[in-house]
Amino acid sequence: ETGVTQSPTHLIKTRGQQVTLRCSSQSGHNTVSWYQQALGQGPQFIFQYYREEENGRGNFPPRFSGLQFPNYSSELNVNALELDDSALYLCASSPGGADYGYTFGSGTRLTVV
Amino acid sequence: GQNIDQPTEMTATEGAIVQINCTYQTSGFNGLFWYQQHAGEAPTFLSYNVLDGLEEKGRFSSFLSRSKGYSYLLLKELQMKDSASYLCAVQGDNAGNMLTFGGGTRLMVKP
Numbered sequence: 001e002t003g004v005t006q007s008p009t010h011l012i013k014t015r016g017q018q019v020t021l022r023c024s025s026q027s028g029h030n031t032v033s034w035y036q037q038a039l040g041q042g043p044q045f046i047f048q049y050y051r052e053e054e055n056g057r058g059n060f061p062p063r064f065s066g067l068q069f070p071n072y073s074s075e076l077n078v079n080a081l082e083l084d085d086s087a088l089y090l091c092a093s094s095p096g097g098a099d100y101g102y103t104f105g106s107g108t109r110l111t112v113v
Numbered sequence: 114g115q116n117i118d119q120p121t122e123m124t125a126t127e128g129a130i131v132q133i134n135c136t137y138q139t140s141g142f143n144g145l146f147w148y149q150q151h152a153g154e155a156p157t158f159l160s161y162n163v164l165d166g167l168e169e170k171g172r173f174s175s176f177l178s179r180s181k182g183y184s185y186l187l188l189k190e191l192q193m194k195d196s197a198s199y200l201c202a203v204q205g206d207n208a209g210n211m212l213t214f215g216g217g218t219r220l221m222v223k224p
Contacts, residue, residue: 004155033211042117042200042214043156056211090155092212101146102212104155 004029004105006091012111018079021108023091025072032074033102034066035090043090049074078110086112115139117215119201124221125191133186133218135201143210147175147186148200150217156200159186188220196222 005024013019025032031050035043045058049068063079072093078085088109092102116138125131137145144163148156160168162177162184174187186199198217204210 035214040217042202042216043212045211045213048211056207058211101158101161103158104148106155 004091004093004103006089006105006108008108009106010109010111012113013081015081015083015112017081018077019081019110021076021078021089021091021110023074023076023093023105025074025091025093026095026103027072029072029093029095029103031094032068032072033092033094034074034076035092036060036085037088037090037107039087046076081112083112086110115203115205115213117201117203117213119199119215119218121216122219122221124223127191127193127222127224129191130187130189131191131220133188133199133201133220135184135186135215137182137184137201137203137215139182139203139205139213141206142179143204143206145175145177145184146202146204146212147173147184148202150198150200152197159199191222193222193224196220 007022033048034046037043046060048056052068065077068074088107090107091105094102119135146161147159150156160175167176172189177184198219200217201215202212
């Protein structure tokens with residue numbers, strides 16, 4: 001399997017609800033990162049997983065949590081949604097090692113109303 | 114922490130050359146990436162620099178000066194399809210080696 005796929009493509013949620021976003025990474029990509037990208041801004045690092053363990057976290061509150069599974073899939077969970085959580089959520093995977101770069105999925109556009 | 118600056122918008126003419134600058138101040142450095150992102154699409158990898166100097170890939174080149182905290186992306190023979198946002202990202206040397214992105218430069222190529 002090649003590429004990084006994310007689901008769903010678009011999602012509308014109500015403030016206070018919970019949401020789970022999913023990512024399927026390329027086979028062999030042990031590292032997966034999640035980013036939040038507000039309109040017109042660069043992506044902001046949320047957290048990163050390596051071999052199913054979180055190994056880095058950005059400046060996001062604990063209501064942002066994640067999981068990585070042995071089959072190279074991962075999840076981003078957001079609890080108690082706020083209006084400011086409306087953004088494009090990007091998943092990026094890498095086989096490891098800086099010079100490999102990261103392959104990004106097309107993202108999930110989350111709208112909180 | 115990391116601070117990365119790049120111009121918000123640039124306009125250039127088809128067939129011309131454009132240089133997009135990126136300056137950074139970081140607490141650790143493990144490389145600098147450039148990504149291209151078309152509206153509504155995923156960022157796609159363009160280049161990676163970890164040593165000082167110029168890396169050339171076809172119409173795209175990227176330069177790095179670690180002592181100056183400076184990089185640029187050079188696009189030659191501009192095409193209309195090059196209209197996109199260009200993201201500069203620095204990889205730290207902390208646990209996770211996370212990428213910190215600048216705000217992106219929106220490039221508009223005109224006929």
